[in-house]
Amino acid sequence: MTGAKGIEQELRAALEAYLTSYLTRWDLQKAVALFSPTIHGVGTGHDEFVPERRVFLEIYERDFRQAPNAIVWEQSRLQVAVLSDTVGITTCELHLHTQIQGQEIHLNNLRQSLVWKRHESGRWVIEHLHISFPSTEHGQDESYPNKELEARNRVLARLVEKRTAQLREALEEQRQLANTDRLTGMNNRPRIEELASTEFLGAQRYGYPVSSILVDVDWFKRINDQHGHLIGDSVLKAFADIITARLRAVDHAGRWGGEEFLIICPHIGIEGALALARGLRETIAAHPFPKIGPWTASIGVSQYRPGETLQDFFGRTDAALYRAKELGRNRVEVAPNGP
Numbered sequence: 001m002t003g004a005k006g007i008e009q010e011l012r013a014a015l016e017a018y019l020t021s022y023l024t025r026w027d028l029q030k031a032v033a034l035f036s037p038t039i040h041g042v043g044t045g046h047d048e049f050v051p052e053r054r055v056f057l058e059i060y061e062r063d064f065r066q067a068p069n070a071i072v073w074e075q076s077r078l079q080v081a082v083l084s085d086t087v088g089i090t091t092c093e094l095h096l097h098t099q100i101q102g103q104e105i106h107l108n109n110l111r112q113s114l115v116w117k118r119h120e121s122g123r124w125v126i127e128h129l130h131i132s133f134p135s136t137e138h139g140q141d142e143s144y145p146n147k148e149l150e151a152r153n154r155v156l157a158r159l160v161e162k163r164t165a166q167l168r169e170a171l172e173e174q175r176q177l178a179n180t181d182r183l184t185g186m187n188n189r190p191r192i193e194e195l196a197s198t199e200f201l202g203a204q205r206y207g208y209p210v211s212s213i214l215v216d217v218d219w220f221k222r223i224n225d226q227h228g229h230l231i232g233d234s235v236l237k238a239f240a241d242i243i244t245a246r247l248r249a250v251d252h253a254g255r256w257g258g259e260e261f262l263i264i265c266p267h268i269g270i271e272g273a274l275a276l277a278r279g280l281r282e283t284i285a286a287h288p289f290p291k292i293g294p295w296t297a298s299i300g301v302s303q304y305r306p307g308e309t310l311q312d313f314f315g316r317t318d319a320a321l322y323r324a325k326e327l328g329r330n331r332v333e334v335a336p337n338g339p
């Protein structure tokens, strides 16, 4: 009986030596020296089924690298089963506490079973090793930390949602900037051309009329020359505001060039466009511009002819504007060769 009691004592001491050298991180070699040459078992990592000593050594080395600080442990529920003079089993529960990357880590209720064999030298060595994390770690009803992961996923989902919204906003802002004329806040030329092409496609496919109106500030160079560019800029902004205020929601307006503005009116034929242009000319002529007083604009109008190119269409509108200038300015003219 002394024999069995003595063996139990020996196994307790062997376990203590193993845990001390391994968990205090003092001496990896000392810990693995307690492994039998034929040791096998399972590790704690996903899918870690360990068929031979070499694999255990790799796992232990990795373990030391990942958690280099000393691990404080408490041991409970130790059971020692002496099976024979040369074979025994220790089973216990461990609670580990350490710091990894500045964070407190607590691994509670880790279960460990070791099968010990007496080596020829008389020393006890570990023949089989098994470590498991019990389900209570994450809640009574869970084998896996589903609730914790779900909570984490919800936080991540909210974060992704928030970031996506921010990104969408930033993209929209970028798109706005890319489409906008800085000075007037109107569509810039590439954007108004794009809008015009879309309307022409619609006009060709569904047969509705589309008209364009080109507004050019008269004698604009004089404003710059007499009052300076800043006043010139503010006059351009005032023109843009007057034009924008008169449009229907479906119309498009943009800055076509220096002191030229283009309006695209879908579903409006030449008569409607002429009426709009005349109203616009009157509004402009009656507007008291700051610093420069009343000022005028010349306007060219044309209706899209299905089949013609964008260039042809704008060319005709431009020709109408040119005629308005030629005929004395502050006028509205239709393209010379018809709508």
Ligand SMILES: Nc1nc2c(ncn2[C@@H]2O[C@H](COP(=O)(O)OP(=O)(O)OP(=O)(O)O)[C@@H](O)[C@H]2O)c(=O)[nH]1
Pocket (backbone or CB within 6 Å): 183, 216, 217, 218, 219, 220, 221, 222, 224, 228, 229, 230, 231, 232, 233, 236, 257, 258, 259, 325, 329
């Ligand atoms: N302040 C200011 N001036 C501009 C801007 N873009 C173009 N210009 C000026 O607008 C003037 C246009 O002059 P012109 O093309 O000779 O035409 P105009 O003086 O309006 O005469 P008409 O069109 O023939 O009535 C030029 O002097 C350009 O430098 C701008 O963004 N701000």
